Amino acid sequence: MIELFETLSIQQIVIDFVMIILAGKGAIEFWNWCVEQYKKKFDKDYAKKKGEEELSGHFTECAAQREQTLQQYQALNEKLDRLAEEINHKVEELEAQLAQLTESDKHDIKGWIVEKHHHLIRKGWVDDFTMDTLEHRYADYVAEDGNSYIAGLMAELRALPHFPPSEN
Numbered sequence: 001m002i003e004l005f006e007t008l009s010i011q012q013i014v015i016d017f018v019m020i021i022l023a024g025k026g027a028i029e030f031w032n033w034c035v036e037q038y039k040k041k042f043d044k045d046y047a048k049k050k051g052e053e054e055l056s057g058h059f060t061e062c063a064a065q066r067e068q069t070l071q072q073y074q075a076l077n078e079k080l081d082r083l084a085e086e087i088n089h090k091v092e093e094l095e096a097q098l099a100q101l102t103e104s105d106k107h108d109i110k111g112w113i114v115e116k117h118h119h120l121i122r123k124g125w126v127d128d129f130t131m132d133t134l135e136h137r138y139a140d141y142v143a144e145d146g147n148s149y150i151a152g153l154m155a156e157l158r159a160l161p162h163f164p165p166s167e168n
Contacts, residue, residue: 106144109137117153126160 008016116134120126126134138154 102144106141106146109141109144110146110150113137113141113150113153117157120157120160124160125164126157126162128162131157131162 113134116130120130134154134157138150141150
């Protein structure tokens, strides 16, 4: 090494020293560039993998939520089916009760008109208010599918005078 110093001038030694330093600096910069490129690649792969994991987690979460929603839907559907059955049963009961009430009302109207008929035929006349009431009750009787027996009684009542016999 002493021979090297003896053969080279100071200027050449400084130049060689600077060249070695610059070469070291270049090597360090190259190393840093390689590390940076590796990190970028690694970070991309890591970000991609992490993104895929997040998506997978979201899909799993969505699937779980879908399953939960489906179970809630099925439970609600079962409740609605039971409610529909209960409502249908209640409607059938109410229809039967309404039919019974209609039949009962029809018999009440029939009885009332027969009673009024007998009374008014004996009396021999009918006032306008009573005749109007009889007509309304008869219309209800017909609407409730009453039979034709009352139609004949109503014809007789309509034929009665609307004033007492003494006022004629």
